[in-house]
Amino acid sequence: MDPDRVLEGLDPEQLEAARALRGPVCILAGAGTGKTRAITHRIAHAVAGGIATEQQILAVTFTTRAAGEMRGRLRSLGAPRVQARTFHSAAVRQLSYFWPQAIGGPMPSLIESKIQEVARAANSCGLQLDRTGLRDLAGEIEWSKATQVRPADYEKSIAKAGRAAPMPVHDVARVYEAYEEQCRDRNLLDFESMLELTAAMIAEHPQIADRIRDQYRYFVVDEFQDVNPLQKLLLDAWLGDRDDVCVVGDPNQTIYSFAGATPGYLTGFSAAYPHATVVRLVRDYRSSPQVVRVANGALKHARGPAAEHRLELVAQRPDGPDPIYTEYDDEPAEATSVARKIGALIDAGTPAREIAVLFRTNAQSAAYEQALSDAGAAYTVRGATRFFERPEIKQAVHTLRGARQGAGSDPLVQTVRDILAPLGLTPEPPEGRQARERWESLAALAQLAEDIAAARPGATMDHFTDELDARVATEHAPEYEGVTLASLHSAKGLEWDAVFLVGLTEGLLPIVFAESADQVEEERRLFYVGVTRARAHLSLSWALARSPGGRKSRKPSRFLDGLRPASPSLAGRDNRRQARLVQCRICGNTLTEAAERKLARCLDCPADYDEALLERLKAWRRDLADEQKVPAYVIFTDATLQAIAEYVPADKGRLSRISGVGAVKLERYGEAVLALCAGEEPAADHRGGEPHGGRTEPQTD
Incomplete structure (x- = not known):
């Protein structure tokens, strides 16, 4: 090499x-x-x-x-x-290998989850806890062991750390000590002890x-x-x-x-x-400049030791769509709207597995599961039962392994689908949540076969099962063609084309339990992690009330200050009121989303426009994007093209009044657009080529 x-x-x-x-x-x-x-x-x-x-x-x-x-x-x-x-x-691996030499006797059994053992220890101390309490207690024991705090030192250490115990500190210490004794007596080993x-x-x-x-x-x-x-x-x-x-x-x-x-x-x-x-x-290859600006802005007011090492990201990707900031009356309205926007992205060509809805707490997931189900969109919840531990996947893996010998040279994807069909992989997802979740798990295996076949033409069942065995051994679950629902913590290390950050209100982000300055700063970093998961599309939203008709007393997260349009650090009260009073020209409702402002109407409101003109505009944009080797939206977004098709401007003055058509784009593309609006073909020298000596970097206004 x-x-x-x-x-x-x-x-x-x-x-x-x-x-x-x-x-x-x-x-x-x-x-x-x-x-x-x-x-x-x-x-x-x-x-x-x-x-x-x-x-x-x-x-x-x-x-x-x-x-x-x-x-x-x-x-x-x-x-x-x-x-x-x-x-x-x-x-x-090391402990198992050297155990006979270093310690001797039978190797302890490894505890995958502490919940059962913590419950037994709590019962021995006379404490009856529900599953939530047991999870909190298990987490407290994990923190203690990770930070090398012994049961006898727990009370002093938690006070020093400024940490809030999930129950009286002396009870935590008692259960912790009982848990450790129990593991020694029963020859059990948790990850921290390992x-x-x-x-x-x-x-x-x-x-x-x-x-x-x-x-x-x-x-x-x-x-x-x-x-x-x-x-x-x-x-x-x-x-x-x-x-x-x-x-x-x-x-x-x-x-x-x-x-x-x-x-x-x-x-x-x-x-x-x-x-x-x-x-x-610092060169960011993941996110568009628009997303990177939000990410850098999210840490602009950060404080503390981590902030002293802040890295100012420099975007390397072409321009993308502007982030969308949306305020809703209540949580169901937020979830329904997000599901509708996701449907529109999928219809426009964004794969479902390249879309994620991220939230602060797992309890927020249910509303989005329901909204996506109602919209007919497939989804998967990250952090639920581990993929290869699901009963249907264990059965499928066993069946696929058994079929590798007789598979012959048949096409890999069809072979895998034929094997999975009797287990429940139908051409279309079934009705009912449980049946659909089973179907989605099997569909993920079929998708893995497609990915392998695409990356390696001629791949066989041997290749597929070898990859499957490697993934089982490392718990590397295949991607599933569905929208991802995940907490911000579980989204770390992942990325998607489109990310919806939801529930961005005070009390949720930062969470109500974040009381100290250090805790609030960690919540800010959590927001930053959420923003930086997005490659191109970033939507940030919040609801003023929990339920329809409820009191609209919630406030947008402080982390949005200076980022969202008309936030306190960007404009005064009068400007904010003016920004909110953009109204739909059809129904009169207030418009808050960027795409709606471009059209000057609600996306759901009916409007007459020249469909043939819109198709001509999109075809012109597509050809120009191919010629300039840039994404189509760098030239004009779909919303801007639709606004042009609705207004059909006759001159540059009227064209310039359409949101999304700034001075640079007016100069570069104005003649071509006006020609198309007049039913003519753009002149060769007015197609929208680069006017500045072959410059190829995409520009936005």
Whole structure:
């Protein structure tokens, strides 16, 4: 492998990171800046240059999905044997291997979920809790163990941390102690104890430490802002006295402090390693300039240690549609409107799986599930039962494995669909929520077959089941052709073409429990994470009341100040009133959405327009976009074209009064548009080509 070829295609900052091969390296990487690309190319470059062998490298991240993506990229770069694992996966592998030598006896059973054991411990303490209480208590025990707080120190530590206990602190401490005793008596091991035991094993057994450190000499840690004290303890045990470690992260995406995560290890990396190389990635390849402006604005007033390391993102993508800010009377109206907008996006060609609705709490999901069901849109709820644990998926995987031998050379996609048909994969989704959820799970497997066939023409059932086995092992669920509903926390690390951030009111974002300045700042970072999930379409909305007819007492989130049109920091009260009083020219209702303002009417209101003219305008725009190699909406959005077709302007003065036709676009495209409105073909020199010496960057007004 040629080391220089591995570096092809990297931008200057990514290249700097990939060439920093020895010693401590800190990569501060903003959202969408290609951090995974940078670190995988860095690893491949180290292998190609003989700095480390594949087997000597351990890349650690926080989710099986991220680890799977990293392994896939490393395979494509010629480094398939590099270990890319989560902290837990790496620890359980080492602990299992050395258990007979270090501890002896039967290996403890690993606890997948604490709820059942916490319930047993609570009962032994005379406490009867519902499932919500048990979840809160399990989370409190996880935080305590992640931050290395023992039961006897819990009360003092929680006061120092300014943390609110879910129940009386002495009861938490009692249940915590009972839980630990119970796990020892029943030979059970939770994830936190597994990390702790692995670190202790390395510290207490020099021979084992030598073997592990001889095996792994080169470390990369992704999402370093999410590291908690227990994970840092294990990382330090792996490293010993060496410093070949590269950490990657963004302090302003720290959103898991409730679980013990702290950005301090990332922000303090240069202090811990004064000779460290520090690289900042700020070129955003994910989001349009319009989304990036919102993201940068979201952190403009941030405070605290993370804000001191704020990265000002620089958009690299062409212009996209403006973000939409919408205020609703009540939550059902918000959910119904969002579902309608999603339907319009799907009708316009955006795949359903490239659309997400993100909210602060899981309880907000139900309204959007109902609204999407009523609209006939398929959806999936992220954070529900893990994909490969669903009964229908277990049955399907078993059936697909059994069918691989007799599949022959039949087309992969049809073969998979034929196998899944008896299990419930019908051509159309069935009625009923339970039946539809089963159908959606099976449809995700069929979609995986389509993706594999598209990426690898001639793929067989052997290829498909091998990929399926790898995904089962890493819990890497396939994407499903449905709208994603997810909490902001569970959306971390993901991205979509279109994102709807809903329920943006005080009390929800920031959540009512965020009382201290640090807690509010974490809520701000959560908002930032939500914004940066969007590639092109970003919709932000809030409702003034919970139910129809309810008191409209809610206030838009403070995080919208300075971002949304007519927000307090952008305009005075008179300007805000004027901005709100744009009325529909047909029904007289107030218009708040950008697309409605362009048309000067509600989207649902009937209006006469020249359909043939609209088609001619779209055809002209499509040809011009192909010629200039830019997205069609960079020239004019659909809403602007429809407004033109409704008004049919006869001169530039009337054309300029249409929202979306500013001075630059009037000069560039005005003659062509007016010719089309007059029923004529645009002159060759008035088609809308670049008037400034071949300049190709898309411009917006």
